[in-house]
Amino acid sequence: MGLTHCFVLVIFLQWSYVKGDCGVVSKSEWDGLNPVHVQYLPRPVDLVIIQHTVTPTCNTDQRCAERVRSIQNYHMETRNFWDIGYNFIVGGNGKVYEGAGWLHVGAHTRGYNNRALGIAFIGNFNNDQVKRSMIDAVKALLNCGVRNGHLTSDYHVVAHRQLANLDSPGRKLYNEIRSWPNWLEDVSSIRN
Known part of the structure; x- marks a missing residue:
C-alpha cells in the first residue's frame, strides 16, 4: 500500500472515530438543513441535559423525520439559531x-x-408516557458516546429544569432519568 493510500486510510479512520454515528439517524437521512454557522464543542463532554420538545409525539420514521424538520425550521427561522x-x-x-x-x-x-x-x-412528558424504546435508545447513545470519546466516563445527566426555570423534561421523564446511574441530583457544583 502506498503512502497516499495509508494517509487516506488514517484520515478516514479518524473521521469515522470522530463522527461515530452510534446508530443515529443523520441529518442527510432526515433531510435536515445544514447549519448557517458552527462552533465546536470541547470534547469530551461531561454534562448531558435531558429535555422534552413539548410538541406532539411521533411513532413512525416518516412522522419523526417530519417532526425533527419542523423543530429545525422553528429554531432556525423563528428563533434565529444557527441550527x-x-x-x-x-x-x-x-x-x-x-x-x-x-x-x-x-x-x-x-x-x-x-x-x-x-x-x-x-413529546410532552408531563402528559405522555415515556416509551422504553426511547429510554433504551438514549442509553445506547450515551454508552456509545463514552466508547467513542465524546463523553467522559464519569459524565453527569441532569434535567433541563434543574438549570432553567422550566418544567422540562416533564414530570414523567424527569422521574425516569432520576434513576439513571449518571444522574446528578445536586447541581450546585455545575451551576453557572
Whole structure:
C-alpha cells in the first residue's frame, strides 16, 4: 500500500472515530438543513441535559423525520439559531436523530451550551408516557458516546429544569432519568 493510500486510510479512520454515528439517524437521512454557522464543542463532554420538545409525539420514521424538520425550521427561522438547538433528538419510534451532533455547540440551555450536550425527547412528558424504546435508545447513545470519546466516563445527566426555570423534561421523564446511574441530583457544583 502506498503512502497516499495509508494517509487516506488514517484520515478516514479518524473521521469515522470522530463522527461515530452510534446508530443515529443523520441529518442527510432526515433531510435536515445544514447549519448557517458552527462552533465546536470541547470534547469530551461531561454534562448531558435531558429535555422534552413539548410538541406532539411521533411513532413512525416518516412522522419523526417530519417532526425533527419542523423543530429545525422553528429554531432556525423563528428563533434565529444557527441550527436545530438540540445535539440529539429522540423520537417515539425509538430512534435518535442528529441535531448539532457530538461536535457542535447547540442552543438548548442558556449558559450551558458550550459545555453540555442537549438531548430532547419528542413529546410532552408531563402528559405522555415515556416509551422504553426511547429510554433504551438514549442509553445506547450515551454508552456509545463514552466508547467513542465524546463523553467522559464519569459524565453527569441532569434535567433541563434543574438549570432553567422550566418544567422540562416533564414530570414523567424527569422521574425516569432520576434513576439513571449518571444522574446528578445536586447541581450546585455545575451551576453557572
